Amino acid sequence: MENKGIPSTIYDDNKKEPVKDQPGDTGAYNFLAGGGVMGERIRSKDWSKTPLGPVEEWPQNLQTIVRIMLTSRQPIWIGWGPELIKLYNDPYISIVGGKHPEALGQPASVVWQDIWHDIEPMLQQVMEKDEGTYVESQLLIMERYGYAEETYYTFSYNPVPSPQGGVAGMICTNTDDTRRVIGERQLALLRSLTAETVDARTIEDACFLAARSLTYNRHDLPFALLYLLDTARNEVYLAGTSNIEKNHPAVPERVSLEADSVWPFLEVSQTGRPVIIENVDKHFEGLPTGAWQRPPSQAVAVPIPHSGETGKPGVLVIGLNPYRKFDEGYQGFINLVAGQIGSSISNALAYEEERRRAEALAEIDRAKTLFFSNVSHEFRTPLTLMLGPIEDTLAEKDKLTSEQFQRAEILHRNALRLLRLVNALLEFSRIEAGRVQARFEPTDLATITADLASSFRSAIEKAGMELTVETAIIEGPVYVDHEMWEKIVLNLLSNAFKYTLQGQIKVRVTPAGEGNAVELSVTDSGVGIPENEMPHLFERFHRVEGVAGRTIEGTGIGLALVQELVKLHGGSIQVSSVLGQGSTFTVTIPLGSNHLPPQQVAETGTTSSIRSRLNSYAQEALGWVEEAETSLASEWVDTVGFGGELEDNFEGVGAEKEIPTLPRILLADDNADMRQYVRRLLSEKYTVEAVSDGQAALEAARRNRPDLILSDVMMPRLDGFGLLKALRTGDDTRTIPVIMLSARAGEEASVEGLNAGADDYLTKPFSARELLARVAAHLELARVRRESEAAIQRSRDEAERQRQQLYRTFMQAPVAISVLRGEDLVVDLSNPVNQRMVANRAIIGKPLKEAYPEIPPETLEIFYRVYRTGQPYSARELLTPLDLNNTGELTQRYWNVAYEPMRSETDQVEGIITVSVDVTSEVLARQIIEESEERFRTLADNISQLTWMADEDGDIYWFNQRWYDFTGTTMADMAGQGWQQMIQPEQAERVKEKFTFHIQAGKDWEDTFQICGKDGNYSWFLSRAIPIRDKNGKIYRWFGTNTDITERLELEKRRDEFIGIASHELKTPLTSIKGYNQLLERIVRDSGNEKAKLYLTKANVYIGRLNSLIADLLDVSRIQAGRLDFNIGEFDFDDLVKEAVESIQPTTNHELKVNGKAETLVTGDRNRLEQVITNLLTNAVKYSPQASEVLIRVTRDDANVELEVQDFGIGIARDKQNKIFDRFYRVESSAKGFSGLGIGLFISSEIIKRHQGELAVESEEGQGSTFSFTIPISPD
Amino acid sequence: MNNKSVLICEDDEGIIDIAQIVLSDKGYSVICLVNSYNIYSVIEAKKPDLLILDLWISGTSGEEITRTLKADSTKKHIPVIIMSAHKNGPAIAREAGAEGFLRKPFDINELEEIVEQFL
Incomplete structure (x- = not known):
């Protein structure tokens, strides 16, 4: 076993002391060197008793990964063999926690017994499928520090392959994510706590919202209780809970601070420090567990700080995370939560107090209005009760003495007046309370106003006055509330009448403003209003003193009411008045309804009939006239002392009780007494x-x-049941409520009646009260039913109307539209375009599947999905086969489709609207374009020019292969404007500028510049670009070519050289010829040989002509090459003309006459211009052999000089005139016998053009020609 | 008869011939060169009073000869007339420092006149 690269002494990071290799360890143990505690343990363990066998026998791959593990600082464990025998390193000890050191050498299933169900599937994947897996931030409850702790690890399990194939074991690297996960969720909670409580407007709100947002972190706040301090009662009360039921024993509603409680409210509120409560799970059973499996054992009570003046102290009790130590971090988090709640509360409190102040003010105002309203009501009731008997009395006029009758009348009038006053006050209070229910409807204001005014006519005329009503046509709708408008008009009229004793009253309705308002004016010729009173006129109860009127009645409220009513209409009222001459009141209201509250606007007008009560205004006015006639009124008023009100001016005419049309009841009974009684x-x-x-x-x-x-049962001709049956079969009568009246007592009779379809049943004898109650009830019932039916019908009508309208729109749409309804998507509408799509098959009423049998199931599914999910679907160029010809043959078509769900009022999907646009031809056309473009590119790749295509903005998107071959670039380098970097740098700026200009102007572009080849050498290119336009003329593409003109330029250079050499070579011998000729002339001159002299002179002329021919030929070559040189300078034009004339004069017998002078210096090429003049003169002489003179005219203006050469020769045919400036053109037919190459005029024309002028000719055949040119004195 | 000498450098023998006849008749001694290969040594040796140079002569061009001479303090006083058929001849001559220009084809009067101007 080799030990390459591993030092014999390894420093353990934890212990910082050298760990010696075990003496006597052979090579087999070298891979176990170092590794700290675990290295030591692995070395000293007797592995021969484990499935791994003795260390010497460990396979190479195990040795390698054990080495990796021991040298790593990351927690790593290895599971080896099918049982995943566990090996791990020092950093991993904290993860195995309490299972260390037994875990070493144990199977993973034993070590990880507690989380085995979590990790087993992953380990299986590693061992059986040879796939690594990765688990991010896996929650593991581990005992790392002697308590069960919430930890998060990111595990990466990787298989270790066996040399024999398969998986020999696995290696797991671990990353501790605990701090990150916890930190993130705590931050999230604080964020939402702030966000959610920011809008709280009351303490209750703030507490409720705060408590609610605490539920978002059930890990750190398994439950929470929020208490506020009630200092007055020395107790705390519950203000919010989170994650715990309010009736839980741990949640007391109110707790006295003195009382003995588990929650240390007193201590916390006194010390302002958090207090930990141990063993809460022992104190309370069934505590909520939050996000965990077990309830908290600890809770903490923290003070809620109150900030500023408005705060409110409290205590927040929080059940603590059972898997987390309540350390500094946790404590800090809880403090932040409590702090945030505290500031939310104080914010809410501040807001609440502000609002309370505002409300208190509003309340006072409301109370005032209410009082007003109540008082008015209280007055009205007794007044109404008074009026009845008075009217009864008046009705019995014949039983009264005339005195009694008059008194009763006065009584009546004053009671009425009082009632009107009260009504006006009531109206006011309604307006103030905002309870006026106006109904603004479109109104023919002119007509209604005229009608209203004319009701005053008889009163006014009876008083010997005149009423004129003028109405103009009002353009545009006027919205008024009829009732209010009546009050406005009648009040104004009543006022006018009252204060006008003679003359006239004029009512006008006219358009006003700029045609966006209507104006009502009422003008009287009455007493007028003193100027100092004008500002107060519309104030409530204001009185104008000392004015004579028709009557003393008046409350001073009428105009104020009018003004309020006008304001409700969004209008204004003005008054102008001249004392003693009369007043004009002008009401202006805007047209339309935009200025009105929409809910009070009715679009349909009711019939604008004048209601009956308005007569009472006019009647009253009439009364004034009659009173005046009898003068009883003032007498009586004086007597009863109403005189004190003389200064009380303006009459308020309030609303009177409306008399609605009474309901009609039809009574059928054969008993006359019964009929009379009922x-x-x-x-x-x-x-x-x-x-x-x-x-x-x-x-x-x-x-x-x-x-x-109401119908009796037993009647002649048709009995009650017969009537009922007949009524129920008639369309108009079906819904009339019918109450049967019968003497037949007993249940069965009523049952019979009801069965027959009666609405109710009354058995005779019935009490009056019973009858009235039943009748009223059924009328009300019928009214409600009628209204609701009408409402339903209206909404049905509206829905149907909308549907019809939609369908009409669909039917006319230029795209295919269908409507599919219901679950089966039955075709409800298919517009003509859609019908064409299905070859006019009858598809209406068929479910989608049957209507379009050709649509494949996967496409059908799209429709069903739209219906199921309510999600609209749209697609472009959807390829769908359709039986377009109804032959069963399917045609593939491309469609742009949109399937929109159709929803009912209750938002249920009830169908689909489909819109399909057949884009097949567009798609095919595009494909063809794409193909042709492809062909074009292939072609373009094979031509010798460098070609490219650009979009409408000049961004190149394609180059041909030649471009890449030449420049050695790629498309990636070149995209857009990338080609510009290939331009020779000195030319680049100029080229770019010109290119951009032409692209923007949409003009052909042409430029010559050098492009860098891949060898780094620049070559000259002639580049052109032309716009390609669509059929609307819009540019959609640019096509460009770059032609290598290096060779051409080379040729041009050579030609220039040739021209130079040719001129030298041709002219040198000419010089010699000329020289010898002259020498000869000298000899001959002295010899006196006249013949020889003549010949030599002629030879000289031909030498001169040859010379100019050579010069002309060279000039043409230069013009062709664009290389005609000019030497620009300043010269005297008249001198030039003189010299030219002098040079020609000796060669001809014509007299060359110069008229006029330029008298200016001209800037130009003197020699070239001389060439032109000489040419013109030569021509003039040449083509006028019979004439004796040539006229030369010189003229000038401020900017130009003009020269004309006129001959009287053969002239030029009109149709030839435009050709004579062409190169090599000779006027053939008529010019036979005239020599010349036909290039003189061409050269002259070019020269004049270069001088920014124009050479022109005017000529008539046989009459001679006039050639002229004009050039600027100082060219640009 | 005067003692002035004119050096004419021109590769067309006709022109040389004519110039020699015309100028000799006027009493100048004429030195003729059909190319410019030895022109500097000829100038050094013969010390001509006027040079008439073709613009494009075999060997060093008339333009270049003029520049060289005008840069040489011992020679720059010698007036130079350049003759050419070239359009830009006058400009080139002026640029090079020549005192005169004779456009080809010239006539002998012109030649006589221009030489008389300098001698």
């Missing part, structure tokens, strides 16, 4: 129609449906 009993509350037999009753009921029928 009618008398009922007529007070009901409208009674009495008939004498069943047939008449039936006809009456059919004619005018009564609310209830």
Whole structure:
């Protein structure tokens, strides 16, 4: 056995003293060297008595892992052999705890008896399946320090293979996670405690929420009790519990601090220190165990600190984790919990006190309003009781003397007035208490207001005044509460009338604001209101003093009420008035209903009829007029001393008791006395129609449906049962409640009646009370039934309407939609597109499976799953076979589908809405595009250019193979804008800028720059990119090429050189020819040989022409190569023209006439421009052989100079004119006999273009030509 | 008759011939070179008063000869006329430091005039 790499002396970490190798140990023991306590124990153990056998015989792999184990500081144990004989190291001792040292050499099943059921399956997996396993933060209750402790270990079990195959044993490394796990859950608890109590608004809430959040950590807080101190009573009371029943003996409701209790409340609250209570499980039976199997044996009582002024001291009792020592960490955690609860309580208390203060104020206000309301009620009852007899008295006018009658009338009027005042007050208190139930409905305000106003007409006209009503059309809905609106209008009218003794009253309803409001104005020509009174006009009970009115009645409450009512409508009221001339009250309310409380808005209007009671306003007004006529009123009022109220101005006209339509009762009885008796009993509350037999009753009921029928049984013509039967078969009459009246006593009679379908049965004789009670009860019953039926019907109608609407939408949808209902997914709707999908097969009413037999089960299952789970399903390009032609032949189609569950009001899934879009053609088209793109790429890979494709933003996503071959890059390097790093760095910025610009502008791009090859050398490329557009013209791709132009550039360079050499080579001999010619001329000149002189002059002309031909040819070559050189400078334009003319003049007989002057310096190439002018002049001369002159005109403006050369020659045909600036073009037909290469105008045109000008021609055949150019004086 | 000498360096024999005739007639002594290989030693030996150099001559170019001479304090006083058919001839000549330029094809009057300017 070798011992390589292991020192002979090993230091044990725990003991820090050298442990010597056992003397006499042979090589077999070397692997056991060191290893501290366990190394020692393993070495000294007699292993021959264990299944492992003597150490010398331990296999190599066991030796290796034992070595690993002994040298590791991590807790490790090894289980060897089928029994998993245990070996472990020093760090592991704490895990085996009390089982150490016996555990060494024992089978794992013995050592881990207590947790064997947990770990056995894992160990089996390791040993039998040769698979490592891993358990994270496994809870193990272990006795590491002499008590059962909650620990968490992460175990990793790894098999150790046997050389013979299979698993020889296992090695388990352990990591202690206990602190982390406990720390995390405690932190979590503190977090949720804070979070949950933050909203507590009362102490009770705070305690309840705090206690509730304590339940989240049942490990550290198996149970908890929260007590608060009641200092006044010197006791604590329970404020919250966690994980423990409130009726548990350990949870007293209240405990006096003096009393003897297991929980040390007194000590804790006095000392402010925690107190531990031992053996709580002995004190109380059946304590909750929290997260554990056994109850806590310890508990701790900690003080709840109270912070600030608002805190409230208390005691928190917590059952302690039985598997954890109550150490500093635990104690700290409990303190934090108690502290958090304390601050939650004090926060809540602060809030509560604030709220109490606010509530106290609100309470005072409420009390005031309630008092108001009560007083009004108290007044109303006696008033109502008074009014009855008065009215009775008035009704017997003929029995009264006129004096008595008048007194009674005055009495009546004043009682009414009092009642109105009380009603107005009541209305006010209702508004104040927010109990007004308004019903704002869309209203034709103009009409209703006009109606209301006209009810005053007779009173006003009787007083000799005029009433005008003006209404305009109001655009948009006006929402008002009819009752309130009536009060508003009538109060204003009543006021106006009261304070206007002559003249007119004008009511107007007009649009206002910017068309978003409506305005009601009531204008009178009355006494007006003093200016100082205006601000107080709408104050309750305010009185305007010293104003004459039609009557002295008034409470000073009317306008205040009007203002409140207007406010309820979200509107405003204004008044303008001139004393002695009249007043205008203007009410403005917004259009629409957005400013109103939605629950009080009704979208359907009731009929806007004017209710009967409004007449009383007008009647009262009429009364004033009549009073004035008789002047009795003032007399009487004076007499009874009401004069003191003269200053009391504005009349409040309150709500009067509404008189609803009385319920109608149909009575059928053949006995006239009976009819009279019943009618008398009922007529007070009901409208009674009495008939004498069943047939008449039936006809009456059919004619005018009564609310209830009382019917005798025994009657002529049609008896009671016959009537009942007939009623029950009629649609309109079926639901009318019927009470049978019969003299036949006894149970069986009533049973018979009820069996026949009567609603109730009364046996004669019946008491009045009984009849009234039954009638009232059935009417109420019928009303409730009617209402609920109506409500049900409405909601059914609504649901049906929605369904219909949805279905209509579905039917028109351009995608396939079907609705499947119920568990079997019966097809309930299949829209036309969906029908096409199934070849118009009849699928409605069929379950899905039958409707679509071709759909494979796995696809069907998708539908069932949606129905079962209520989870919507959607998929793209779902391949589903369908029998599209109803031939049984299945076609594979691609669908984009969405299956949406349909839910009932109760949220039950009741069906599925399916939406399917056939995307087959798109998918196929895309596949074709993908294929063609693939083909294209193959093609592109084989061409000599470097090609690429980019998306619409210019991000390249594909290069051809040539690119990669040339640059030696990969797609990963190149993606997006990566290609730019291949550009020659000095050119890169320019290229990028231009590229980006062109991509953004969507324009073709072309540029020339160098690209780095894989050899590091740059080559010149001409790069182009063109946008590829979809059918809408939108760019979706760029296609680019890079063509290697290194060779071309090389060629161009060579051509330039050639041009230079050619010009040299051609012109040099020309120079010589010219020279010799001139020498000859000199000789001839002196000889006087005139003939020779002439010939030589001609030779000179041809030399000149040859010279210019050579020059022109070279220029063309240069233009073609883009290499025409220019020497730009400043020169005098007129000089130029002069020189050019002078150079040509000697060669011709034409007179070259120059008109005009530029008188400016021009920037340009003087020689080139001279070339142009010379060319134009030469042409002019050449093509006008018959003419005698050529006109040259020079003009200029601020920026340009223009030169025209006009000849009077052969001219140029119109259709040829656009070609004459082309290279090598000659005006053939008419120009025969004229020599020239046809390049002069081409060169001239190019030169002028380069000077930012244009060469143009105007010509008519046979009339001559005018060539002209314009160039800028100072080009850019 | 004067004692001024003109050195003309030009590979076209026709031009040399003409120049020699024209300038000799004017009384100049003319030194002719058909290439520039020995031009410096010729200048050193003959000390011409004016140089007429073709721009593209076999051997060292007229441009380069001009630069060399204009950098040499003992020679830079000698005026140089460059002749060429090249478009950019005048610019090149000016750049190199030549005093004159004669565009090919020139006529003999031009030659006479320009030489007279310098001598």
